Amino acid sequence: MPPSSIPEIVIGRLPLYLRTLSRMAAAGKEYTSSHELGQYLGISSAQIRKDLSHFGEFGKQGTGYNIAYLSGQLKRILKLESVWDVALIGVGDLGRAIAHYQGFIDRGFRVAAVYDTDPDKIGMKIGDLAIEDFSKMETDIQKRNIRVAMLAVPFSEAQNVTDILLKAGIKAILSYAPISIKVPSDVHVEYIDPVLHLQKMTFFLDK
Amino acid sequence: MPPSSIPEIVIGRLPLYLRTLSRMAAAGKEYTSSHELGQYLGISSAQIRKDLSHFGEFGKQGTGYNIAYLSGQLKRILKLESVWDVALIGVGDLGRAIAHYQGFIDRGFRVAAVYDTDPDKIGMKIGDLAIEDFSKMETDIQKRNIRVAMLAVPFSEAQNVTDILLKAGIKAILSYAPISIKVPSDVHVEYIDPVLHLQKMTFFLDK
DNA sequence: TAGATTGTTAATCGATTAACAATC
DNA sequence: TAGATTGTTAATCGATTAACAATC
Numbered sequence: 145m146p147p148s149s150i151p152e153i154v155i156g157r158l159p160l161y162l163r164t165l166s167r168m169a170a171a172g173k174e175y176t177s178s179h180e181l182g183q184y185l186g187i188s189s190a191q192i193r194k195d196l197s198h199f200g201e202f203g204k205q206g207t208g209y210n211i212a213y214l215s216g217q218l219k220r221i222l223k224l225e226s227v228w229d230v231a232l233i234g235v236g237d238l239g240r241a242i243a244h245y246q247g248f249i250d251r252g253f254r255v256a257a258v259y260d261t262d263p264d265k266i267g268m269k270i271g272d273l274a275i276e277d278f279s280k281m282e283t284d285i286q287k288r289n290i291r292v293a294m295l296a297v298p299f300s301e302a303q304n305v306t307d308i309l310l311k312a313g314i315k316a317i318l319s320y321a322p323i324s325i326k327v328p329s330d331v332h333v334e335y336i337d338p339v340l341h342l343q344k345m346t347f348f349l350d351k
Numbered sequence: 352m353p354p355s356s357i358p359e360i361v362i363g364r365l366p367l368y369l370r371t372l373s374r375m376a377a378a379g380k381e382y383t384s385s386h387e388l389g390q391y392l393g394i395s396s397a398q399i400r401k402d403l404s405h406f407g408e409f410g411k412q413g414t415g416y417n418i419a420y421l422s423g424q425l426k427r428i429l430k431l432e433s434v435w436d437v438a439l440i441g442v443g444d445l446g447r448a449i450a451h452y453q454g455f456i457d458r459g460f461r462v463a464a465v466y467d468t469d470p471d472k473i474g475m476k477i478g479d480l481a482i483e484d485f486s487k488m489e490t491d492i493q494k495r496n497i498r499v500a501m502l503a504v505p506f507s508e509a510q511n512v513t514d515i516l517l518k519a520g521i522k523a524i525l526s527y528a529p530i531s532i533k534v535p536s537d538v539h540v541e542y543i544d545p546v547l548h549l550q551k552m553t554f555f556l557d558k
Numbered sequence: 559t560a561g562a563t564t565g566t567t568a569a570t571c572g573a574t575t576a577a578c579a580a581t582c
Numbered sequence: 583t584a585g586a587t588t589g590t591t592a593a594t595c596g597a598t599t600a601a602c603a604a605t606c
Contacts, residue, residue: 153573159550163529177587185531189587190575197589205588206582223553230549237448242545244444247529251546252553291556292549316552318545322370322454324392332555334548338449338525339458341541342437342499343366345523346430346459348539349498360597384563396563397599404565412564413606 154195160185161192162218163251169211177208219252229256231285231314233305234296235265235275238320242296243270256290257281285312295319361402367392368399369425370458376418384415426459436463438492438521440512441503442472442482445527449503450477463497464488492519502526 164184168176178189178196196202196214199221203209219225232242232255243255258270261278268275276284285293293314297305302321309317315331322337371391375383385396385403403409403421406428410416426432439449439462450462465477468485475482483491492500500521504512509528516524522538529544 151573155554156547156551158554159547162550163544163547164531167530179587188575190577191573193587193589194574201589203588204582205580206586208587221554222550223556223558224550226558228549228553237451241444241448245545247546251550253546253549292552294545315556316549318548318552323374324371332552334552336543336545336548337370338452338501338543339454339460340363340366340370341525341543342435342460342523343369343429343431343458344363345499345525345539345541346435347362347365347428349430349522351430351433358597386563395599397601398597400563400565401598408565410564411606412604413562415563 150198154198157187157191157195158218158222161195162215162222162224165211165215165218169215173211175208176211178203180208222252224252227252227254228292229254229288229290231255231257231259231281231290231293231309232296233259233278233281233293233309234298234301235260235262235270236296236298239296240270242294243273253292255294257284257288282308282312285309285314290314292316293318295321295325297321299323357405361405364394364398364402365425365429368402369422369429369431372418372422372425373458376422380418382415383418385410387415429459431459434459434461435499436461436495436497438462438464438466438488438497438500438516439503440466440485440488440500440516441505441508442467442469442477443503443505446503447477449501450480460499462501464491464495489515489519492516492521497521499523500525502528502532504528506530 161181164181178192182189182192202214202217227249230253232239235243235258243258248254255273258273258275259278259281260266260275265275266277291314293309295302295305295317299321302319302323302325306317306325306327310327310331317327317331317333318336319325319333320336322339325333327333368388371388385399389396389399409421409424434456437460439446442465450465455461462480465480465482466485466488467473467482472482473484498521500516502509502512502524506528509526509530509532513524513532513534517534517538524534524538524540525543526532526540527543529546532540534540
């Protein structure tokens with residue numbers, strides 16, 4: 145079954161299931177059901193069962209899902225069994241926060257290289273990584289075979305930096321720049337723009 | 352036409368249209384079309400016209416949309432004609448980055464108050480705001496009639512803090528904590544969890 | 559005028575849900 | 583066994599798209 149036959153919206157929910165299962169495991173639970181998971185996430189139990197059914201049969205009638213087992217299967221499906229090296233570009237306030245964030249490693253990612261153009265920043269330490277010269281990024285990423293990048297540069301630089309990331313062989317970009325970037329169809333892009341979320345909510349508020 | 356009759360997925364795209372129109376205006380463009388907007392965003396022109404048609408008629412046959420006019424209308428629809436005060440809770444690395452972010456004000460938001468529980472941080476300045484004592488948050492938010500909050504606390508605190516925000520009258524929460532929070536149905540919540548985006552993309556990558 | 563583009567309708571497409579036999 | 587819950591089918595629901603008359 146080729147990945148492309150599975151709706152992208154389903155793929156998007158798997159990490160949410162995994163996150164919830166991890167919380168349950170941390171709370172000492174051993175089993176859960178599609179109903180309980182759905183309650184927790186505000187999703188129907190039928191949807192959860194249907195989503196999972198794209199990948200196999202992971203539960204047991206009567207008892208539901210073994211949390212450890214289902215977590216393991218989701219990690220396998222999402223290719224999270226080993227840790228992905230991620231390149232971070234841009235060390236402003238946001239880049240610094242991302243570099244310091246402790247929540248990546250347990251969930252399959254590691255900031256493995258940090259780049260900036262500012263000569264004052266190059267060489268500075270951030271955690272135990274040295275900030276590296278942006279001009280070395282392309283060859284460096286290529287050499288280290290890094291495939292995932294996070295973009296925390298000003299929006300005016302986003303497309304330029306992206307073009308270099310593409311030449312370096314990056315195949316997945318999480319961009320914090322509030323602009324659409326152009327990439328070939330085999331490269332995946334996700335966006336984070338907090339203002340879009342805020343503006344969506346104000347629609348529903350009384351002025 | 353009550354807001355509730357408009358699909359939420361449509362509301363979610365309006366801020367994206369607005370952002371794109373702002374970029375076009377900044378580039379000196381005066382008119383655009385549903386086709387051009389769609390090209391830029393990777394959305395069909397029909398979808399854009401349909402989305403807008405929920406709210407009125409903003410274009411002209413033959414010439415398309417006046418960018419300034421449509422931007423103004425979208426701002427009105429999204430209630431962005433004046434600036435919303437936002438409370439920020441949690442001044443770790445992420446909270447600090449959010450407090451320093453310069454991209455809010457032009458798009459309708461202003462970090463108006465910052466709270467933390469750490470006695471060492473209370474009183475410290477962050478930009479031109481003093482970090483305030485979390486214990487004063489509830490009455491303070493109530494008094495100032497703040498309705499929007501951003502949550503940048505550890506996930507273990509997220510629900511506790513949320514419960515206090517609800518008592519203070521907060522109606523919209525943008526949470527950076529990687530956990531589902533429980534709120535009454537008249538309160539809106541949006542989430543930002545970068546790891547969910549990364550995990551979605553690795554599904555499509557070769558290991 | 560001729561060309562371009564809107565707003566809207568109807569058709570299509572895809573996602574969600576309800577229901578239930580199977581079975582732990 | 584009786585109760586619970588799965589995986590799956592078919593029905594429903596909702597969103598997207600194609601097409602086009604209207605008109606700038």
